[in-house]
Amino acid sequence: MIHLICTLEPARISFIPQFVEHYSLLGVGTFHLSVQVEPEAGGAAVNCAEAAAVSELSRYGIRLAGTLVEPFSSFALRAHHDRIQDAKTRPSDWIIWADIDEFHVYPGDFKSLLQFAESMNIDYFHGRLVERAAADGKLKNFDPAQPLWTQYPRRFELSDTIVPGISRKVPCARANIRVNPGHHFPASAGPLRYYADAVEVHHFKWDDSVVQRLSRRLQPDFRERCPWWVESRNVIDYIERNGFITPEIDDDVPLRRGVSL
Template sequence: MLSTPPALISVIGPVEPPLLAAWVRHYRALGIERFLIAFHFPEHVPDTLRHELQVAAREVGIIPTHTSTGPWHEHTNGELRDELRHRAGPGWHLLADADEFHQYPGPLHQVIAHAEKTGHRVVGGLMLDRITESGHLTGWRLENGLDRAYPLGGHLTHRLLHADPRKVVLARHDVSVASGNHRSPGHRPDPNRLCAVHHFKWRDGVRQDIERRAAHSADGTWQTASPAVLAEARRLLAHLGEHGGGINISDPRFAFRHVSLARMPANWLAEARGIVTAWRPYAYSSQD
């Protein structure tokens, strides 16, 4: 059994510097000591934001392993992530985007020990989408924190977008992980020990990001391997258009309720197991 904490692996785009700082604090509190991050900035990102993120990383003691610019093709994230995993070397790797805050059913070292004891080479999670009390896509103030700004958690990713809500949150170094960290070919995580992946994507600016991805995917500027990326973007934009630019918090499909990074949601393990074991890829048609 390995006693050292896992290395955190992440490819980070143009997020707000305070979000990056909060993300680092969160994972340090979980016991992470080693961060291997790569920045990738599409051409539209201003130089000022690129500089601010580089400074923010260094202020929390992290020197980015790699920085690149250019189109955000579907394969970009996976290629950069695998380069970071190679650099990280042997051991367990924790995989998290900058808007993903993991919440485990126990201390991280116990989660890994249980996986090794039961012969699991990956640990899985399920996205829990975090939104504002009103459903509007707003910004947040550092002093108030993410929990107060986005107090509701629910299942938007798969029940609206029909996207894969599963995540591989921890993987042994010699285990491959598919694009988006959604699965690991040949390996299944323990469905009874799923992490809550608090997904703080639905913030100010996300609509513009989704519109940009939809446009670039449609015209081929950003390469995609499946119709999913464009269809998911269009589905979200249609929903926002129908609900005044926000997310419909009253839709029972999404099961929004108050949650917190301080404690696991009530009945999470049973809820997550039921969703993950029943989930199947969406069958796209010519109408999507």
């Protein structure tokens, strides 16, 4: 069984249709999608977010996995996902780990890759972020009626001078493997085997809502919980100074097939 575990903020509920359709085509059998609402938003906001998420998911016969009402923290989110992982999956299953704005492109037919991975006792796939932006690099409004791929056709890498972050991801792993907050590395102990070809994790973050969404991370309570708030400040400062993201074009890198330890 292929599972997908994801928790999204209310501002990203409009991504659900394209997200579900993309991963359904890959072969995901069970979606565990939750919505997270900050407590200070109030009960009405919680009810509104739940209703909107349920409405979108019901079109695909998917039930909302839960509502997380607590201040955002990648550690709290990780604990929530660990609970779902323990309750809903078996060790022989596979889990896709994807944020609502992350769309995976695998180096081959996904189900065939999983069969190969099982035959070679591979534990997980590794990937790299591919940032996506509008053709002119500006922050384009997302139109749910149009494909993300055509709205944000430009591939780029964020400069380390803006965000010295981690571009590595664990997009898919066996269900008995823990991953760290942010899905950047496996958290399970012991030597693990991964498929050598990198998965492209296309990141559709850069629309006209990004400054508003990241501004929450500049508040004192968030800064106390998450020391990487500085990255959000750097991004906001850069966008407000320039009016756009200045991308470096990321040409396709030839990938090798095989198994690495």
